[in-house]
Amino acid sequence: MKYVIGIDLGTSAVKSVLVSAEGSVVCEHSESYPLHNPKPGWSEQNPEDWAERTIASLRKLMEKSAVDPSEVEGLSFSGQMHGLVLVSAEGKVLRPAILWNDTRTTLQCRRIEKTMGSKLLDIARNRALEGFTLPKLLWVQEHEPEILSQADVFLLPKDYVRYRLTGSFAMDYSDAAGTLLLDVAGKAWSPEIAEAFDLPLSLCPKLVESSELTGTLLPDVAEAAGLLASTKVFAGGADNACGAIGAGILGEGKTMCSIGTSGVVLSYESRKDINPQGKMHFFNHGEEDAFYVMGVTLAAGHSLSWFKDTFAKDLSFDSLLAGIEKVPAGSGGLLFTPYISGERTPHPDADIRGSFIGMDSGHTLKHFARSVMEGITFSLLESIDIIRQSGKEITEVTAIGGGAQNETWLQMQADILGANIVKLESEQGPAMGAAMLAAYGCGWFTSLAECAERFIRPAKTYVPDKDQVETYSGLFSIYQDVYGQTQGLNERLAAYRK
Template sequence: MQKEPKQEQERHVIGIDLGTSAVKTVLVNRKGQVAYEASQSYPLHQPKAGYSEQHPEDWVRGTLASLKELVEKAGIGGTDAVDGISFSGQMHGLVLTDKEGQVLRPAILWNDTRTTAQCRRIEEQLGPKLLSIARNRALEGFTLPKLLWVQEHEPDVLARAAHFMLPKDYVRYRLTGQLAMEYSDAAGTLLLDVAQKQWSQEIAAAFELPLSLFPPLVESFDQTGTLLPEIAEQSELSPATKVYAGGADNACGAIGAGILSEGRTMCSIGTSGVVLSYEERKDIDVQGRAHFFNHSEQDAYYIMGVTLAAGYSLTWFKETFAPGLSFDALLEGVSSVEPGSSGLLFTPYIVGERTPHPDATIRGSFIGMDAGHGLVHFTRAVLEGITFSLKESIDILRGTGKTVKEVISIGGGARNEAWLQMQADIFDADIIKLESEQGPALGAAMLAAYGSGWFASLQACAEAFLREAARYSPNPEHVARYESLYELYRVVYPHTRELNGHLAKYR
């Protein structure tokens, strides 16, 4: 009797998204479908006010547990069904290791604010060279201020350090034994010459940092080893599984939203809010008003504006004023309120602001409250205030000569139709919602798919993986109304900045 031909095993890639609260893994097939996903949380430590740290080994344990869960769910343990693995990771966090690869202190994270004095030192030492080389302002979140804080406060630790790494790069190092950092994450250190794609010897020398500390630089889709035997055993994956460098979370979010060609712009509303646009011009000057980073696409860049408390403003509002309601119930009536929330404005500066106002002291406001406003007016005002803040980043993009006619909306802001239409009206652009939106984890998987030779380019991968689900076009009447309201919104910051400076001493 003739045997049935053996069915070829379906091929997959895995994307690992190393977040601040949890690591997420996704198993993706050749059609771009997420077959399975898993996640593992880990603790955040705040030993002092303004400090934010994690233990790098918690990331490794979480990643291995999540990989094992993913493999077991899919029933592919002990097979070679996975062609490649790649990473997305929280940016800027400082990991220091000795020459044996042992971690020397807890990682200092992106949201740690202890480094204000070091930021001022960087500005004084480098002056205009900082923006001309690193292309970004000195902000507490970046890696160089953290290195300088360790240099000043824990000199013995820095003296023992052989390498510094960023979070996902440490996890990849533990999985493969290979040391590397790719350009999209390196751009967030303030140590990279962004246009030349090399470590800045000038910045390193200015702060007496030996270049031996800096990992080798690679492209996001470059292979950086295979799984170590003990890692393969723990995760139940093949030791031959190829591992690719990956990208910064925002770069991977952009890949996962198809922001891979000129004119493509994304709005991501999570805890923070991000407006990000693809850029090919390496000499464009945004004068520090927005971030300018290397993309995970080769020889490309992106301009990015950040609202610190985007979705977080809505979460804070719900938990404070409507804790008994679900988000869906809270947002249910907002479409019945006219644009402008009956004369109520909200500024989402509840934890300070980033773009276009890098200001740690400013705080939020409700302006125009009267006795006729109810919960639904305040809710709509919060949504509008978040979106006005993001429009300030859209305006910076347009100010560089970019045309922004379409914006791909992802994250929490893409889950509510009224908010999607609001984005269309405030941005005066078509808003596109994707059919399946997995964010940075999918972007990481796409890097693995491209690295593994599934597609000739990342753009071809995006065309195969991503599909438009809905489109929201601007309402001309609402656009005009929002333009005048937006001008009022922009006045709130300069009029409350000094007041908030005085109030800061009472916090």
């Protein structure tokens, strides 16, 4: 028997999955690590925590599975995007990593827009947003110049972990696309962008394909992880790219909806000349010479977690959502906008905040819970609509993440998105995508698409209900009005946020 390992480096934990040549998940193990918020809007982690917990996760995985290390041929990574890790020539981390959900860089985003103008969208294909890496580099340049002067290279989270496991620096195209320093279509670091901000191109690591072999395990790491030093290590990809691979989004028209802490709508794109003009993200895929368009809802599953923790702390999620299918579509005229952390698509607005509209004394906890789920899904429909307006037909969407765990929500997605929703038999998301990159890199398959045919199996399809589709279509038009009608109010309320 032969196996590969997929490692998913998330914001709260790292998950390792052991996958057989038949695509079965034999074992999995997660290890958590802390998130630090030293100031309002700041979000940081210690990169060494990632490395230590990844090695611990691998060791536990091998112990629990009792698989012979000689049967594990390779491993690869999925990682949280955008996070800035600055490393010295000696391989020392120079400061805590600034994460994707850190919002300190608004002024740096304005500087990028003023300096680059329309050229940014022509080259990087994405707008300057607080979550991206270049604004973080500029923040360090302005506030911690002594740190930047010591930096030999910048890495993204999974790339630092891979460096710690192999001793070599590299970054794949799918993750590099989220830095704002990559010429996305040209698949090269952009001298024009780097020079505009006095950043040496030498700060940028070597670029590789997601399935490319980047080395083998260092002997001491292999011993600590319970693996052989000969285990092949492949580059891996950004979490969304790996989530797409793990969901089989590997051909024209294939579309995925992922509801985790944030929400993502992602659609495969083969044409490199597409430029969404900042309406959606446009990134390199983990598949060679492919791309994807992506819309993001910043607080998707987080909106539901926030609601439960604030208003139903003593209830489990199952209890909170039990019987929610009995609440009619539209939640009795109650509408929620999930802007509790700002919004990304189609409104890149860090200051907008969420709303409950239409509350009355007849609404119960179940009405509110359903309206939260509906509001999250309406936000995702805005991304679907942009893709459809570009000429693509979307009739089927693969659902992954927390939103794929509740049958009522899956049916709601079908009714609101107006498409068949496919739930997978074994939904491992980005971790499975990372394992598939390792399997393809090891030569088990001639393509990622062939790997997907073996590894990914649909379990159930949810078909839109025509009456519900009509109801939600009317509600969606109201939902779309809320942003514009509350934007000014939120600007005025911002002064009172403490």
